[in-house]
Amino acid sequence: MYEPRPEHKFTFGLWTVGNVGRDPFGDAVRERLDPVYVVHKLAELGVYGVNLHDEDLIPRGTPPAERDRIVHRFKKALEETGLKVPMVTANLFSDPAFKDGALTSPDPWVRAYALRKSLETMDLGAELGAEIYVVWPGREGAEVEATGKVRKVWGWMREALDFMAAYAEDQGYPYRFALEPKPNEPRGDIYFATVGSFLAFIQTLARPERFGLNPEFAHETMSGLNFVHAVAQVLEAGKLFHIDLNDQRMNRFDQDLRFGSENLKAAFFLVDLLEHSGYEGPRHFDAHALRTEDEEGVWAFAKGCMRTYLILKERAQAFREDPEVRDLLAAYYREDPEAVAYLGPYSRERAEALKRAEFPLEAMRKRGYDLERLDQLVVEYLLGVR
């Protein structure tokens, strides 16, 4: 039980289990792991796929012949293990050239360089069979407002994303683009700060059907927003193309903690939401082992993410099937036909009936919703006593 299998669609990034534990104050604490070794280790753990930034596999500045050799060796590992590469993304944040933005840099050389890097990453992903292309605009932000750049970035970003989608179409690549919001870090503020911001922006693109979201648990949580609500809105819009699962304490630096390690209740409702949403994409863990860990700790971290997900899935299902929960929910959504008749699409008759309606105001005001009992049941399922 709780054994991860490929059909669970768990994925990790090369950069997640490969994270060397560097932080703004401290050096690396672990060795870089060979991507081929990572593929074999992940396959042993029952993982479905491995995702990557261009630079996770092919270090910046690698000559073409060496690049081809690396790709060949990596593809061989994928064939041997059956692991997929569902998603690729360009690293548009590490190169010092991107210090004031990549696709929204004020320097047109930098914008062009970032665009070319994106096209090359699409080529690489196509070779590896990827169908999801993530854009995380980590450097598309600012600390200084005086430049007035905030008026220009939307146009630059739109032009770049339209260019990328047209390139995919031209090459016959199947990519769906998943845009990943984050409020800040590494920039003081990032322009595309929240799920809602990107959802609205997509509607201004030339091919909106090619674009969706890659929401991340930690990113909404950093700004104190409710990640479960954000994902629900993305699902409702038909735009959940990918998801980054991890954990995070509110109002802190970006922590990328093991899934479920901090906000268990939110993780419980997130798994419940995903598992009943019809979402069939990867369950990607964008997190890393704590800096205190050696390689053994890295694999314990990876196993923990998946095991917690599967436990929460079982707990959420049991919660839903509990007769007491069912009774409470049936009472909560009282389907009183007399009241329901006043609601629905507009008609003149309905509006007139609504104006004549007699409301049971006294009862409405006195009603208790029994949510203390319902929520206590959640806690008891989480504590494992039910």
Ligand code: 3MF
């Ligand atoms: C940063 C992130 C990124 C993105 C990645 C694209 C390095 O907080 O979440 O991880 O997820 O670049 O998937």
Ligand code: MG
């Ligand atoms: Mg992140």
Ligand code: MG
């Ligand atoms: Mg991060």
Ligand code: MG
């Ligand atoms: Mg992420």
